[in-house]
Amino acid sequence: MRIVSLVPSQTELLFDLGLEDKIVGITKFCVHPYHLKQTKKIIGGTKKVHVEKIRLLQPDIIIANKEENTQEIVEQLQDIAPVWVSDVITVEDNLKMIEELGKIFSVRTKAQNWIDKISFGLQDFKNFMKDKPFKRSAYFIWKNPYMAAGGNNFINEMLKLNHFTNIYEDRDSRYPEVIVQKMRIQGDPQVIFLSSEPYPFKDEDAFELGRHTHHAQTVFVDGEMFSWYGTRLVKAFTYFKQLQERIEEPV
DSSP states (O other), X not given: OOEEEOOHHHHHHHHHTTXXXXXXXXXXXXXXXXXXXXXXXXXXOSSSBOHHHHHHTOOSEEEEETTTSOHHHHHHHTTXXXXXXXXXXXXXXXXXXXXXXXXXXXXXXXHHHHHHHHHHHHHHHHHHHTTOOOEEEEEEEETTTTEEOOSSSHHHHHHHHTTEEETTTTSSSSSOBOOGGGTTTTTOOSEEEEESSSSOOOHHHHHHHHTTSSSOEEEEEXXXXXXXXXXXXXXXXHHHHHHHHHHHSOO
8 A cells, every 4th residue: 555644653653553655645744764765755834735745656545634634624635535633632542543554454463463552551650640749730832822622632632641630621622722921820730741743942941831830740752642633642752751750840
């Protein structure tokens, strides 16, 4: 099969399933493993693709995601090849996705190996967290306007796994615009996370956000560890342990 992947984390997953030779097209955001950007055709971004570049690649299947890619893109590309769309919110969704891709590409054993690794890592991390208290949190992804992770998304699930209660979880939007001046009365987070992607937050942003709370701890975090699913979770559990230790250190 000739595969075009429109999702960075799923490109990484396909590689880890041993499917590198079948991948013919990726997005400019598919940065892991890095060498793929030199060996595969770049077909645009996740929200804006070059349809003709994809057509010329003559793919047998296109891998997309409900959150990363738009319905318009999926509908356009269905004229070229079948489009397989994942919808990953929970760890269980993630394991099911890996299982399904294992079936589609006849790599069931490799898929099961990764499922086992993630399941073991998940249980180990839950044991690590079992006596740790829950803390109120806000996870920011954008500035001008400020936007945070709401509920019903993978980031929120990772926050819950880390015993962080998201003050914006009940918002209507999955990624709501927020008025940071109202943080104290809207939940007053104890920890503010500034994601490394998609917005490059700086020290002054941490200061600006922190002053609208009662002495919240502001922490810069690797956004890939919170938002990338697939095989990335194996690394994420190790990262989360280190993050917990950082947060527990006296300021």
